[in-house]
Amino acid sequence: MILAGHAPLYLSGYVEVAGRDYSLALQSAQKQLRYGPMIEFMCQAIEASFAEAEVTRRSLCELPLLWRSRAKFRAGSAAERTIEVLISSPILSAGELAKLLTIPFESASKALMTLAARGVVKERTGLLRNRIFAAEEVIAILARPFGGSVVDALALADRVLRVAK
Numbered sequence: 001m002i003l004a005g006h007a008p009l010y011l012s013g014y015v016e017v018a019g020r021d022y023s024l025a026l027q028s029a030q031k032q033l034r035y036g037p038m039i040e041f042m043c044q045a046i047e048a049s050f051a052e053a054e055v056t057r058r059s060l061c062e063l064p065l066l067w068r069s070r071a072k073f074r075a076g077s078a079a080e081r082t083i084e085v086l087i088s089s090p091i092l093s094a095g096e097l098a099k100l101l102t103i104p105f106e107s108a109s110k111a112l113m114t115l116a117a118r119g120v121v122k123e124r125t126g127l128l129r130n131r132i133f134a135a136e137e138v139i140a141i142l143a144r145p146f147g148g149s150v151v152d153a154l155a156l157a158d159r160v161l162r163v164a165k
Contacts, residue, residue, distance in 0.1 A: 013146030014045040052146060059141050059150045060087050071118040078103055078111035090138035119161050136160045
């Protein structure tokens with residue numbers, strides 16, 4: 001998949017959802033040496049997993065637009081630059097963000113506090129030092145069950161973010 005320019009596919013979500021079909025196909029292959037059902041199952045798993053990955057990718061790509069619609073960020077500011085970082089690093093400390101953006105720790109901390117105030121991230125530790133911030137919407141999209149609704153996942157994340165305020 002990588003050599004063909006695609007991200008790897010994780011079939012386990014589909015196998016979990018279609019466990020009975022998988023079990024029947026596996027038994028057919030192992031006990032009767034009939035491989036057709038297993039080949040068919042794997043083809044379906046690949047197609048469904050690819051479609052699921054596309055939904056996830058599109059949903060994640062739309063999040064920065066959603067976040068920017070919630071509040072205006074000064075162009076080039078640390079908070080505005082952090083928005084793009086959150087898609088690939090949804091859980092961050094100020095120290096990690098400072099390294100990623102090559103900015104001072106204080107600027108990274110201020111950026112995360114700004115994003116928390118605007119409902120983009122949530123501070124998870126409740127501490128005054130060594131705080132960890134999470135982009136709850138990214139996590140909700142990634143953690144939703146196979147075939148689960150992105151809208152439902154975002155609604156759940158919205159409730160978590162509102163409790164933080």
